[in-house]
Amino acid sequence: MTAVPSFSVAEIPFSHHGSWFDISPVIAEKTYADDLHLVSHQTGLHPVLGLVPTDGDQRVDSAVTATPALLTWIHGTGRVELAYEDADTIRVRGRALGMRIVAANPALTPFSGPYFYRDPVDGAYVYTLYETGRRYRITPVSGLPAAAPGTQELGTAERGLVFPADQEWEVAIEEYETARPPYTARAPFEEVVRAAHDRFTTFVDTIAPWRSSATPAADLAAYVLWSATVRPAGFLARPGVLMSKHWMDKVWSWDHCFNALALAEGAPGLAVDQFQLPFDHQDAAGALPDSVTHSEILYNFVKPPIHGWALRHLRERLPEALDRDTLTQVYQRLRAWTDFWLTARRAPGQSLPHYQHGNDSGWDNATTFDPERVIQSADLAAFLVLQLRYLAVLATELGEDEDDATWTMAADRLRGDLIDQLWDGDMFTARGVDSGGTWATSSLLDLMPIVLGEELPRGIAAVLAGRIKAHLTDYGLATELPASPHYEPDGYWRGPIWAPATVLIEDGLRRAGFTELADDVSTRFRALCEKSGFAENFDALTGAGLRDRAYTWTASAYLILAAAHERRSAG
Secondary structure (H helix, E strand, O other): OOOOOOOOOOOOOEOOOEOOEEEEEEEEOOEEEEEEEEEEOOOOOEEEEEEEEEEOOEEOOOEEEEOOOOEEEEEOOEEEEEEEEEOOEEEEEEEOOEEEEEEOOOEOEOOEOEEEEEOOOOOOEEEEEOOOOEEEEEEEEEOOOOEOOOOOOOOEOOOEEEEOOOOOEEEEEEEEOOOOOOOOOOOOHHHHHHHHHHHHHHHHHHHOOOOOOOOOOHHHHHHHHHHOEEOOEOOEOOOEEOOOOOOOOOEEOOHHHHHHHHHOOOOHHHHHHHHHOHHHHOOOOOOOOOEEEOOEEEOOOOOOOOHHHHHHHHHHHOOOOOOHHHHHHHHHHHHHHHHHHHHOOOOOOOOOOOEOOHHHHOOOOOHHHOOOOOEEOHHHHHHHHHHHHHHHHHHHHOOOHHHHHHHHHHHHHHHHHHHHHHEOOOOEOEEEOOOOOEEOOOEHHHHHHHHHHHHOOHHHHHHHHHHHHHOEOOOOEEOEOOOOOOOOOOOOOOOOEOHHHHHHHHHHHHHOOOHHHHHHHHHHHHHHHHHHOEOOEEOOOOOOEEOOOEOHHHHHHHHHHHHHHHHHHOO
């Protein structure tokens, strides 16, 4: 039975599966407006329309409530309700509460801002917006606006529709490209809400059928994923799960792996799309982009090669095997990605690959990178060992026996070099490629080779497990030891708890045989999400959510760990 979650739109945007826009007060990075806005993520994050509740001519404060299917403003006995009819159309109706639906930006120039007019074809009101390159049509379904200031105005002006509180009114608002047939309401408002509810319920029942009272955040985690999914558009040729519909509105080339794993069992097609999406933009050198979004692909950094690890887990979760053509494509793409690291990222005479900056590791400012940025680090070699192992598995399945042997030998050699060159007998070190100097830090990143699990010598694994335990606060794994002089409560990767580190380390501990510690890591992180939601990261000592507060890989990490916990509990 689905427990309908409620949530704060200041933390989680109100949106719908497939939509490129949301309703939220977040109109830029860390910028919150007083009123909710329709915010589009086509060509970037752009506030389009302000939604201002009114009584008479005055703006009024209102209580805002949200569930996956219905957003409501309440003031006294009046209310305005909003629901998605489909991915690009919302319905908004008012009862004893008015609303000004106005352009977020009043300034129109020859190259920016909104233009507003009444379409003589159907009587609807239309904005064209330079920032998104899209149109926004407002069609009255019932009731008429009391005023429509700014139609055909140039320069700076208020542009929008004013709906009074003393009449019932309803409109449809659409985001589209150039033209479409006049809008006609296909169903009454109540049916629109019910249909949206049913679509969400079907999704959560499919991807989290295991949920119980012991996993109380599962429904909301599913909503975060469902609502952050966008339909194919721009550079995304597949449905994509953005990291957020706040300002982190991209797909980064390691974040996608965790979303794929959370979706695999219930939505296998969407899961495979998530895994493949960055590979659709693999460059000639075999490198994945740093990030992809609607109108931008960035290649200035890369992300860590966790994809062999992720593909192994993805295939274990998929209800059906990948067809041979897809498996062959995945193999060739993973091969090219691995070759990139073993060629372009190996200095002459060096056997270990290197990062060029902390951003390449995904741990942008971790203290491991304080002495130097171009470094050989143990996490990178460990991820590549796992990737080489899985390439060998794929080669065997595809009948590429020579490749199987090649990948196996490369994995053996790299694992040996990792231990011989970076293990100092007590901990893994990092090494500057230019200087040749080595160092160890209090960063959790230095302990990431635990992902090798059963591949690690038992003694090394035990040392790593003991050090990992020292990072475990009441809420989870701090990315910098809290006792370190470099620890920062909101220091990005210099202290806060992060979902991907948690999932990778929990899995490595479990495979290395440290199941009690793995259980503890899982339990604390799940409790953290149940307390503080699905933030980008969390204060390791207080558990408070930090930065972007609706992050999909955090929601996915919760679902991954909760599903595994439920199944272990069931025996």
